Amino acid sequence: MSEDLKGKTTPMTMIQALRSAMDVMLERDDNVVVFGQDVGYFGGVFRCTEGLQKKYGKSRVFDAPISESGIVGAAIGMGAYGLRPCIEIQFADYIYPAYDQIVSEAARLRFRSAGDFTAPLTIRTPCGGGIYGGQTHSQSPEAVFTHVCGLRTVMPSNPYDAKGLLIASIENNDPVIFLEPKRIYNGPFNGHHDQPVVPWSKHPMGDVPEGYYTVPLESAAVFREGKDLTVLTYGTMVWVSEAATEESGIDAEIIDLRSLWPLDLPTILKSVKKTGRCVIVHEATRTSGFGAELTALVQEHCFYHLETPIERVTGWDTPYPHAQEWDYFPGPARVAAAFKRAMEK
Structure with missing residues (x-):
């Protein structure tokens, strides 16, 4: 930095x-x-x-x-x-x-x-x-x-x-x-x-x-260290994922991608290989969302380290609803449920 x-x-x-x-x-x-x-x-x-x-x-x-x-x-x-x-x-x-x-x-x-x-x-x-x-x-x-x-x-x-x-x-x-x-x-x-x-x-x-500084465009950040599972996320969902760790009691390691492309693949792989479990969280719709690319990369590079299937928590595959907005995007309860599924399998 x-x-x-x-x-x-x-x-x-x-x-x-x-x-x-x-x-x-x-x-x-x-x-x-x-x-x-x-x-x-x-x-x-x-x-x-x-x-x-x-x-x-x-x-x-x-x-x-x-x-x-x-x-x-x-x-x-x-x-x-x-x-x-x-x-x-x-x-x-x-x-x-x-x-x-x-x-x-x-x-x-x-x-x-x-x-x-x-x-x-x-x-x-x-x-x-x-x-x-x-x-x-x-x-x-x-x-x-x-x-x-x-x-x-x-x-x-x-x-x-x-x-x-x-x-x-x-x-x-x-x-x-x-x-x-x-x-x-x-x-x-x-x-x-x-x-x-x-x-x-x-x-x-x-x-x-207040002055000048930069954050490298191609670097992810370990937002929260943990040992039970790895969360790959970005934007608002970083904070939702942190709340889900409190709600679930699961010691999740949260990786804030920050730069979606170029992607900091080494930081992602290091975390997933350490925990053996991966949950991907984003607000955008599920189908063809960026989580699909993350899933493929983790599967390609960490297959023999994974203890359970990769979980994805996303928005719905529908046009964005007005009245149901707070149900549409993942909240702590939905993310915490994915954490528990990843730990139980």
Whole structure:
């Protein structure tokens, strides 16, 4: 980990940490620009960019038309020209109109130009549930990006990692899909309802350095050490999995993937070979979700170390429901039940 932690640390929510990352990079590198729908004067729908336009001006932080394809296409051109755009797609559900630009242009530019051009752009976008947004504001599309060669896909679970990973993404010379779990944006409550974002005592806040530091894009973290089984997860589900260890009494080792691709396979394999059991947890739908790739990799590399079949706990294979949101995504009870099944077999 590359860090400069001599400066002051401050308790931050994930939103504050992301804003701090963009602030650091806008000040550090004149080639960094931030733009997207409502990110300038308004400061973003979740206020992630609040105050940045006032500080750095309308040529560095600015609003874009409601055209996701246009936003990404412009950012690709800026990146090829030498800038480092950090753009926001207002919700991950809105990213699909830009999918062709991301896959056919950004991901392939380095390869099709034999290295003459790169696309050093970071695409920030809120993902997952937590605001009763239903199928138009709550999707988790990470799997469709991990399948694309030339892209990096990142999803942090806490403010410290969010800032370090975002800085590393902006500095990277390849396009990065930076998925932000909105359910843990603001700590314990989502700001719209009385429903707690994480329905247990702990919530994802922590001390974050105010200055520059990075978290490597290709590294997983051992969020919680344990001996009974290995949990492979990321984003909000890291906290759900921790709650499930308390509910089940099972000593689970939780691996926070952080970087979905490139994937830190050595950390995964070391843990699974130690525990002999594996549970995979993600909020996205089950079929063809990223958990399927994780299952295949663990099976290929750890077959003779596994004591029981691999368990998967995921969202339903349905469009995201409005009223049943808290039943849709895995909660501590569902994850704890999977832990117990893994231990009983």
